Amino acid sequence: MERPSVKQRYSYSWDLKRDDGTIASTDKEKAQVLNDFFQSVFTEEPDGELPKAPQFTFNSPLTNIDFKTEDIRKLLTKLKSGKAAGPDDIPTILLTETAEALALPISIIFRKSLDEGRVPNKNSTRGKHPLKTSKAEKDLGVIVDSQLNFKDHISQATTKASRILGVIRRSFDHLTDHTFVQLYKAPVRPILEYGHSVWQPALETVQ
Numbered sequence: 001m002e003r004p005s006v007k008q009r010y011s012y013s014w015d016l017k018r019d020d021g022t023i024a025s026t027d028k029e030k031a032q033v034l035n036d037f038f039q040s041v042f043t044e045e046p047d048g049e050l051p052k053a054p055q056f057t058f059n060s061p062l063t064n065i066d067f068k069t070e071d072i073r074k075l076l077t078k079l080k081s082g083k084a085a086g087p088d089d090i091p092t093i094l095l096t097e098t099a100e101a102l103a104l105p106i107s108i109i110f111r112k113s114l115d116e117g118r119v120p121n122k123n124s125t126r127g128k129h130p131l132k133t134s135k136a137e138k139d140l141g142v143i144v145d146s147q148l149n150f151k152d153h154i155s156q157a158t159t160k161a162s163r164i165l166g167v168i169r170r171s172f173d174h175l176t177d178h179t180f181v182q183l184y185k186a187p188v189r190p191i192l193e194y195g196h197s198v199w200q201p202a203l204e205t206v207q
Contacts, residue, residue: 067110073103089133093148142195150199161191 016024016033024033076099083092095102113119136145136152143153168183169175175183 065114067107067114069103069107072106072110073099076102076106091147094146097148140195142198153195153199157191157194161188164188164191 016030018024018033024030076095079092079096081093081096085091109120136143143150143156145152164187
């Protein structure tokens with residue numbers, strides 16, 4: 001028994017009945033019947049102005065909503081760090097890692113927004129000083145980047161350590177293993193290990 005071709009397997013043999021009772025049997029006739037049906041179910045709006053939406057009046061505003069700091073902290077920690085940033089360009093991993101510190105100020109902002117009946121205007125600068133964004137900042141000798149992977153810090157530290165090693169090699173014609181270890185521990189190793197308690201966990205996560 002021959003296997004049916006792709007065209008045979010995906011072809012349909014039934015006919016379609018038109019509104020007048022006649023049968024559409026060819027592909028073109030069936031397509032026209034389906035087209036007429038889909039056109040019939042679309043809503044045609046009359047020309048002119050759109051109808052106005054009804055106005056609602058609320059006599060009991062929402063005042064019993066409680067923005068608990070702990071609830072906000074839990075929501076922040078449950079964010080998936082691999083997701084892309086939102087319209088505010090704040091990396092998700094930054095929100096999850098700083099959830100403990102952000103929970104309280106976010107709850108205050110939500111509470112104030114609900115009490116005043118408005119949302120903060122991101123374009124308003126009255127009484128505020130806009131903060132400049134930066135991809136990386138150096139704090140206490142550690143370069144903290146926006147992705148918190150510390151690649152810039154590690155790259156700079158290894159480059160600086162390599163330069164010092166080069167100076168050591170060029171400065172000594174004969175260097176014993178013991179002397180090299182002592183020279184390495186003094187000026188080179190501190191550069192590589194400085195602030196490792198901050199950037200080492202991030203390096204292990206990347207690996």
